[in-house]
Amino acid sequence: MHVLILGGTTEARRLAELLHARGSDRVTSSLAGRVAAPRLPPGEVRVGGFGGTEGMAEWLRAHRVDAVIDATHPFAGTISFHAALATAAVHVPLLALRRPGWAPVPGDDWHGTDSLAGAAELVRGLGRRVFLTTGRMGLAAFAHLDDRWFLVRSVDPPEPPYPARLETLLDRGPFTLDGERELLRRYAIDVLVTKDSGGAATAPKLTAAREAGVPVVVVRRPPVPEGVRETPSPEGAAAWLDTLRPHPYDPYRRGPEDEPA
Known part of the structure; x- marks a missing residue:
């Protein structure tokens, strides 16, 4: 065939x-x-x-x-x-x-939404230093949040429009739990934004966020x-x-x- x-x-x-x-x-x-x-x-x-x-x-x-x-x-x-x-x-x-998608476990502080625009609205009430792991294609949804600082991780450099206060981390999974713990600590991250992509390669960030008490905004998959x-x-x-x-x-x-x- x-x-x-x-x-x-x-x-x-x-x-x-x-x-x-x-x-x-x-x-x-x-x-x-x-x-x-x-x-x-x-x-x-x-x-x-x-x-x-x-x-x-x-x-x-x-x-x-x-x-x-x-x-x-x-x-x-x-x-x-x-x-x-x-x-x-x-x-x-x-x-x-x-x-399969991810599922919360005891200790997680997850906030679900159906869109990146919804994620941007949730960020307003959750934190000021944002670890954004939704890929480089949808950053326009967060571009208006001038009072927030963003760490964006993607395989390739993002293109505008994107938030004014932005630092880019070019990397490709899989990621380790120790590495994610250190990243949250080093950048003083107080909110994580992710899509429910599922899989093990990028899941350690969820464990690191739970351990650090960092809330997670999860965009539900279509x-x-x-x-x-x-x-x-x-x-x-x-x-x-x-x-x-x-x-x-x-x-x-x-x-x-x-x-x-």
Whole structure:
């Protein structure tokens, strides 16, 4: 089968590695191209957008794709909805690979919101020195908070608009608990802002915040498009692909025509 992985996440790379090792499928990973030096998975790789729903549907037809696995970031909502519409249009099976979200534990001081704009409003009442870990693309939502200081951590440098009082920390996970503890202490952070991305690579900041008594603003993830099946692991995605393969011929296997009327 020709499998298209909409990637850019750790889970997408793991799935590509798993399928590449099995060697039974042609695998193409699609990356958005928003990171300057992405970690490339094995197999074929394409970079850039598809040109909306119609462009993706045409690409699926032209490249004879048999299955699509949406393993994009949980907050990459636009591409997920385009994938749902495009695969439905060309009758190609679609699966969403989504790592489980985080859940608070005793001692956490979490404040939930559905948007970055909501997160900015919550920050006003929670702290003045903000550790902002929502990525470099949504900083405009915080640009008007001139009376707050921000530490922004991202893989690539952010582009304006962003807060006036800003320090950038260029880094890529996974992060350690000791490192996150030291970061909160060194910068005197009194509020953390994050998206509910899930996964272990960036989770230590939550533990460090709990230990330090630092409140956390958590942006809830958007839902998977209605009707799209989900799995939490690359292994689950590989197993789903196996269900799409034709069954070997079995002369004793009953077909619909053998069922009693």
